[in-house]
Amino acid sequence: RFNFTANQWEHERMVALVDMVTEAAGRDIDVAADVHTRLDVPSAIRLARALEPYHLMWLEEPVPAENVDAMRTVTQSTSVPICSGENIYLRHGFRDLLEKQAVNIIMPDIPKCGGLSECRKIANMAEVYYIPFAPHNVSSPIGTLASAHVCATVPNFLVLEFHWLHRD
Known part of the structure; x- marks a missing residue:
């Protein structure tokens, strides 16, 4: 429901x-x-x-x-x-959420939001509003590593979701 x-x-x-x-x-x-x-x-x-x-x-x-x-x-x-933010697409989808300060933390899902460079742009937009960036991540180990690379490039990174139960 x-x-x-x-x-x-x-x-x-x-x-x-x-x-x-x-x-x-x-x-x-x-x-x-x-x-x-x-x-x-x-x-x-x-x-x-x-x-x-x-x-x-x-x-x-x-x-x-x-x-x-x-x-x-x-x-x-x-x-x-x-x-x-895990179900929002592209930086344009995050604009109102950020401008209206509707959240304290954004959580874009990197594959859904437009990929690595688009996610970095979203994080940088959030940084203008002093909003931390904590990407949603239910990815494989490769996806997690890619997400970690984005996190390493933005100043407002808070934490990266990690599912340690993946066995691959």
């Missing part, structure tokens, strides 16, 4: 999952939570505020990024950094 209103049980379950992960990870490990654009604005704000005590690295895609005003409303309603 997308853009649904989370009921009390769903809300409590999401908070409990973050509580368990942050407890298991300890204070020395940064934890982020991905909502996969599932919530409506009131539910996203409610969840983000409930997660403030956990000091997350970010809350990822609480609402769909194509509704920039909705994303901005969520971002302005919480101290939890909001991260988005």
